[in-house]
Amino acid sequence: MSDLHALIERLPKAELHLHLEGTLEPEMMVALAERNGVDIPYASAQEARKAYDFSDLQDFLDLYYVGMKVLVTERDFHDLTLAYFERAHADNVRHAEIFLDPQGHTERGIDFDVCMRGVLSACEETEERFAITSKLILCFLRDLSEEKAFETLEACKPWLDRIEAVGLASAEKGNPPSKFARVFQAAADLGLKRVAHAGEEGPAEYVEEALDVLKVDRIDHGNRALDDMALVRRLKATAMTLTVCPLSNLALKGVARLEDHPIRTMLDLGLRATVNSDDPAYFGGYVNENYRRAADAVGLTREDVIQLAKNSFLGSFLGEEEIYAHLAEIDAAAG
Numbered sequence: 114m115s116d117l118h119a120l121i122e123r124l125p126k127a128e129l130h131l132h133l134e135g136t137l138e139p140e141m142m143v144a145l146a147e148r149n150g151v152d153i154p155y156a157s158a159q160e161a162r163k164a165y166d167f168s169d170l171q172d173f174l175d176l177y178y179v180g181m182k183v184l185v186t187e188r189d190f191h192d193l194t195l196a197y198f199e200r201a202h203a204d205n206v207r208h209a210e211i212f213l214d215p216q217g218h219t220e221r222g223i224d225f226d227v228c229m230r231g232v233l234s235a236c237e238e239t240e241e242r243f244a245i246t247s248k249l250i251l252c253f254l255r256d257l258s259e260e261k262a263f264e265t266l267e268a269c270k271p272w273l274d275r276i277e278a279v280g281l282a283s284a285e286k287g288n289p290p291s292k293f294a295r296v297f298q299a300a301a302d303l304g305l306k307r308v309a310h311a312g313e314e315g316p317a318e319y320v321e322e323a324l325d326v327l328k329v330d331r332i333d334h335g336n337r338a339l340d341d342m343a344l345v346r347r348l349k350a351t352a353m354t355l356t357v358c359p360l361s362n363l364a365l366k367g368v369a370r371l372e373d374h375p376i377r378t379m380l381d382l383g384l385r386a387t388v389n390s391d392d393p394a395y396f397g398g399y400v401n402e403n404y405r406r407a408a409d410a411v412g413l414t415r416e417d418v419i420q421l422a423k424n425s426f427l428g429s430f431l432g433e434e435e436i437y438a439h440l441a442e443i444d445a446a447a448g
C-alpha cells in the first residue's frame with residue numbers, strides 16, 4: 114500500500130454527505146425484497162450491479178427510488194443504518210451526518226416514525242459499539258411540491274431534538290432552491306440547520322440561491338460554483354463547506370474522467386472542500402475509496418489529504434470543542 118493510501122486509512126474522518134438509502138447494497142436489497150415480499154426488477158445482486166450504469170442524475174434516481182422500496186419495517190431501517198456504520202468504522206469515520214429521504218418512504222405508505230425509530234436506534238447502537246457520533250439530516254425531495262415538503266416538516270416536529278438539519282435532494286435541474294424558500298424558513302424557525310444539494314448538475318446560480326434564499330450552512334456538491342469566480346470568492350471568504358463526492362460525480366457523468374475532477378482546484382482556491390461517498394452502494398466506493406481514487410487521479414498531496422480530513426470536522430455541526438479534539442487526533446495520526 115502506498116504511503117498516501119496508508120495515511121488516508123489512518124486519518125480520522127467525518128462523513129457529511131451520505132444518503133442512507135444510497136448505502137443499500139444489492140445483497141441487502143435482494144434479501145429485504147425476499148423478507149418483505151417486495152418485487153424488484155433484479156433476480157440477483159449481480160443483476161442489480163449490472164444495471165448500475167448511469168447516464169446522469171435522473172437515470173440514477175430512477176433506480177434509487179425503486180431500490181428503496183424494499184425498506185418496509187423499523188428493523189429494515191435499523192439494519193441498513195447499522196450496515197453503513199460498520200463500513201464507516203472500517204474506514205476510520207469518527208462522525209457522520211447522514212441524510213434520510215423520508216418522502217421516499219412516506220409517499221409509498223411507510224410511516225415516518227417507523228423510519229426514524231429504525232435509523233435512530235442504529236445510531237445509538239453505533240455510538241456504543243464503535244464510538245462513532247452521528248447527526249441526522251432530513252432531505253426534502255425537490256421534484257415534489259412545496260406542500261409535500263411542509264407535510265414532512267410537520268412530521269419532524271415530535272422528533273426535533275433528534276434532527277440536526279433539513280436538506281434538499283433529488284432532481285436538481287428545473288427545481289431551484291427558491292421553490293423551497295418558505296419551508297426552509299419554517300425549518301430555521303424550528304431551530305434546524307439547513308443544507309442543500311446545489312451545483313451538482315444545476316448552475317452556479319442555484320448555489321447562490323441556496324446561500325441567499327435558503328440561508329444554508331453547507332453546500333452539498335457545489336462543483337458548478339467554479340463557473341463563477343465572484344461566487345468562489347464568496348465561498349472562500351465565508352469558509353463555506355462543500356460536501357464533494359468524487360465517485361458520484363464520475364458515476365453520474367458530472368466529470369468524464371476522475372482526472373478532470375475539480376477537488377484539487379477547490380483546495381488550491383482555498384475552498385473548504387470535503388470528500389464524501391453520497392450513495393456508495395451505487396457509485397462503487399465508501400469514503401476511503403473516494404479519497405484514494407480522487408487522490409490518485411488528481412495528484413492530491415499528503416497535505417491536501419490532511420486538509421480534507423480536517424475540513425470534514427471543521428464543516429461538521431459538532432461543537433467547537435469536539436471539532437478541536439478531532440483535529441488534534443488528525444495531527445497525531447498524521448505524525
Ligand SMILES: Nc1ncnc2[nH]cnc12
Pocket residue numbers: 132135170177282283284310313361391392
Ligand atoms: N447525488 C444525489 N443528488 C441528488 N439527490 C440525491 N439523492 C441521492 N443521491 C443524490
Ligand SMILES: [Zn+2]
Pocket residue numbers: 130131132282310333391
Ligand atoms: Zn447527495
